[in-house]
Amino acid sequence: MGSNFGQLFRISTWGESHGGGVGVVVDGCPPQIPLTEADIQVDLDRRRPGQSEVTTPRNEADQAEILSGTFEGQTLGTPIGILVRNKDHRPEAYSEMSEKFRPSHADYTYQAKYGIRNWQGGGRSSARETIGRVAAAAIAKKVINQCFAPDLEILPFVESIGTLKAEVDTSAVTREVIESNIVRSGDPDSVEPMIDLIKKVRADGNSIGGTVGCVIRNVPVGLGMPVFDRLEADLAKGMLSLPATKGFEVGSGFAGTKMTGREHNDAFRMMDGKVRTTSNRSGGVQGGISNGEDIVFRVAFKPTATIMTEQDTISTGYQETELKGRGRHDACVLPRAVPMVESMAALVLVDHMLRQRALCGDSAAGG
Amino acid sequence: MGSNFGQLFRISTWGESHGGGVGVVVDGCPPQIPLTEADIQVDLDRRRPGQSEVTTPRNEADQAEILSGTFEGQTLGTPIGILVRNKDHRPEAYSEMSEKFRPSHADYTYQAKYGIRNWQGGGRSSARETIGRVAAAAIAKKVINQCFAPDLEILPFVESIGTLKAEVDTSAVTREVIESNIVRSGDPDSVEPMIDLIKKVRADGNSIGGTVGCVIRNVPVGLGMPVFDRLEADLAKGMLSLPATKGFEVGSGFAGTKMTGREHNDAFRMMDGKVRTTSNRSGGVQGGISNGEDIVFRVAFKPTATIMTEQDTISTGYQETELKGRGRHDACVLPRAVPMVESMAALVLVDHMLRQRALCGDSAAGG
């Protein structure tokens, strides 16, 4: 329970950090979508550790194998099974964790919930689980662009690290800018200070949080369902299901709560024969349904819980003790969070496109 | 699609603002829970309009009828159907809406999505839909307290209106304080300024946003599922599914992104024989699973979209035009948002309690 996402483009991830591997089954992918392992590898490579001086040196090749669901380079419409083997195990780095609960990690809650846990590297709660999501989302993005919205693009970027804030114009930011710097900041001027900050907290055995902003462009009108499965509700769930997240806001977000209706409302105008709004405090969704404007949202990531300092904690025998972080960890998860945010957004969108096509037919879904 | 919530305690709401009525079917309620219409009416009365000088004067009795699922004052384990008739219709107040899309409402997106909409009072997108949720949640709260966690209490409160912020100690705030003032602020000192602010924006034909904070006390350890159905992910979805919401944060939230790990981590200690944390920046969830500390979160509500000012908009024939709000509306939804937030929290919790009982048995679910 809890390892499935999506109603129609339904993914089931599996796998622990240390074990046979991690992976995903994608059920509900339309047939005849060109798909190879290389399509998936591109995004796995963006997600994997060891890419730069600001990420963890854990070095996994994270090579994806498509086990089923494709034939002669195209999807079959049947479940796509994807496997990534675990390779760079160092369980000895975790041996102390077999006896102590790491503060602000999931060790204690897993143990309390299940009466058992894989204490090696966080087990199921490891960010390594997101490999399955990223692989599935690589497929989702192909479906979105091929079947529904050829020009749709999902552009997440690091917006802040600690108190350092990138100045990003969401209507102008490009993937080139974001991917050209190792922080994945949307603002080139912020890159150096951010790198310096990450290096500084790491050198100090400490960690730092931050936010990821995201803009989605060229979204078909009409995605999202009234009431519970509002587009922003599913985005919120998707984002809060990512490790280390503590918040989500769409459009004007928390800042919008301080405004009056007169300041906040988005007036409608016709532009180039299309219904548009002259501002976008709605963030591209109204009543839970996309209105064709850019979808804009923001996700909060807490500082990495693993720090290289002795901290008060308890043992698995419920004795008070101390624990100091070991192993290889990101001092700041933000750069690697970017492809994860992108993946969850793609999974939400493709699902709602299929749902809209089911309900209202091809044209209504942007197809 | 989209009108169901919950995996095991599954609710299906139905109904438009103007039509035969609104209601809900609750499938998955355990048997032998004492339940009468009065149990439900209490919460419907807290939610309904016309309660005070700061809410809309629309006056609906909102009388709940239990149509099925109970027998001799107890639940049967079968679906509980609940009906609330619509009564105080004034469709004439909405006639202009048949021809024009209200800015920052769902009129345009519903029309674009479905090619049809009930333009009377917002139809399905009306906050009147939440009656079904509140009724279902009244049952959920009984199940929680009777079967799983006798002392669990869900305490949402208004934390801010516009730039006015209530000072609330979440570990001390009581339902008495909250319900004793018409704003439902958690801070008595903030009440008068907030009332004045709401009256002022209303007199100005304007509206104002705000935030609802929420603390949940005496939560069993172990609720929430790894990966996608994390407790905070389901809370985020539940909250963002409420009308007018723009953001959600749990524990340290967005503020926590500015902290280092050393500042942010919650140390474990033993207190009174229980595993506790000495701080609660996690907000009661770690790795998606409750750790027994108070669950603390915050929800952002935008200013009411209906304002009594001419605004630029377009007609249903896609001509540019203007529209001024009519009808009876809350200038500030926050006071009435409080029971809605409480309801969604209860629905998330009861569902996870049933899921945990399914997976791990009675004792693990707090029962």
Place this chain on the structure above:
Amino acid sequence: MGSNFGQLFRISTWGESHGGGVGVVVDGCPPQIPLTEADIQVDLDRRRPGQSEVTTPRNEADQAEILSGTFEGQTLGTPIGILVRNKDHRPEAYSEMSEKFRPSHADYTYQAKYGIRNWQGGGRSSARETIGRVAAAAIAKKVINQCFAPDLEILPFVESIGTLKAEVDTSAVTREVIESNIVRSGDPDSVEPMIDLIKKVRADGNSIGGTVGCVIRNVPVGLGMPVFDRLEADLAKGMLSLPATKGFEVGSGFAGTKMTGREHNDAFRMMDGKVRTTSNRSGGVQGGISNGEDIVFRVAFKPTATIMTEQDTISTGYQETELKGRGRHDACVLPRAVPMVESMAALVLVDHMLRQRALCGDSAAGG
């Protein structure tokens, strides 16, 4: 749990035999389908008791009220709530049931499962629950014919009562023939003997079983999902979810198990430019997916459990005792089972049409 059916055209029924009423919520109905209460009433009238000398004299008007989901005579795409009030209560006819379990009914199992039951008229296990299904299916049939398959028709008929077998050519039987006789036999020659048999067993305080056959014509190719949600698997589930059913077979069914492959296989040929099979032992489904031939299946209904004879049973206090049936009951459910079978078939088909449209687009779903 257990009162929902369908993945996309999702119905939730509620209601007990004696209580406020019975009804259904249909979530996932496409918008812009013309729909009035009269459309639903037609099928409810076919299902309801008191129609003829061979059905129970319980006389319920069974008047459907559409509470939501339509506007100006068309569906909105939002949940359609339908309510049918219970009227002809005679709880006194059931008072003995409060203390004794009726043999071969659900009284004992409900009590054992839930520790409580509504003993009036069978409560949730009453065939009265099928009102919600029939109402939902009336909508489903409109969706099928308007959006996907204009000429598709679902023709169930009584094929046998006791040992009396109707001779029915499924490729030729018409609704006119079936509905022109009160037994709803597919064979006019069988009608009188069947009526005589029903009268005879009823006069004897006894009851009798039988089978319903069904042919579905003009089915689009490609409906049904590989593996678990095969079209025949979903039909089997739908049929076995009807009260009093004990078996289901499709195409050659149990008789086909006695054949060799050479006798059984359906050869492919081209006819009128279409792929056709020269026989139809597959019953219109191959590998779980419709092949365009008539879908042909059969459902077994046991004799009504309520008989007017003293039978051995036990009391709710677990003492051995005797019980004799009372109240108004069908001595043979077959005539009224016909619209129920039709309804479940329609619900299965419409759901698979929406699923196919989601996966493969309009044209692939027959639209």
Place this chain on the structure above:
Amino acid sequence: MGSNFGQLFRISTWGESHGGGVGVVVDGCPPQIPLTEADIQVDLDRRRPGQSEVTTPRNEADQAEILSGTFEGQTLGTPIGILVRNKDHRPEAYSEMSEKFRPSHADYTYQAKYGIRNWQGGGRSSARETIGRVAAAAIAKKVINQCFAPDLEILPFVESIGTLKAEVDTSAVTREVIESNIVRSGDPDSVEPMIDLIKKVRADGNSIGGTVGCVIRNVPVGLGMPVFDRLEADLAKGMLSLPATKGFEVGSGFAGTKMTGREHNDAFRMMDGKVRTTSNRSGGVQGGISNGEDIVFRVAFKPTATIMTEQDTISTGYQETELKGRGRHDACVLPRAVPMVESMAALVLVDHMLRQRALCGDSAAGG
């Protein structure tokens, strides 16, 4: 879509006959169940081809690898990923199938549905897919016996092949009898004639159908949900989701339709302090819920579609042509169908046990 089964003990199978492999993800397995690959291998070995002279000589080791969800020999409560590699590929045996549709197979319907298919060995429609189900069910059986019903046993057996019928007393048949003969007949006297018949049709390049009977003993009272998810409805769906099935009946089944109520009803009596019925025409379920008696049902399997005779068919270019079976196939699927029937029954039962525990607590679910 369509490759998931179960609400709480939820399995997702994936894989084609020829490709990287086949497998399953089990989400919702309770924690702390002892589980090793050997536990799974036992059942895979019963299912796999090449076991005896009456099954296909295709020889796959079918070695299961548990990729996740266990730790130190116990389940973690997290998804269990299982992989079985495909090894004994002979795609050349299928080359003609790339151009012609095999009669009474899924080739044509898959092509029509998806516009693409893996024509090697039937792809997703191959019985090889059931490996995932059998592996998952091996776990399900452990959960059933450890958490809910220590003495529950599921005993399917071959009841007929062609017109040869085994005489089986379901209250007495044992696993030893069934597994001691290569046909898996429940009646030792029937074994030789059945073997002779299978050999004869195979020598003739032909095939033959049959039925599997099944008895489930020591079932807790109260499993199954009213209305749609009746225990027999879910069993029917499970069985009809198996390849080559054409029918399902429970208890008295189709034969019961010829009986009167007086003959058919099961009287209640107290025996050894338990509520029992003096006959079991209900087949262990009343009103969709188990009553504690043996669950008894029967499944119809058609003759294998692949026969070594030229048959009329069409090409993928829609030209009329002929096709003769090739490759290695079972002339009679019945012996290997036995573990498949057992598996689907186990998957249905475990799911309903978890659902009952969710709704009514430990004791109500047999735990």
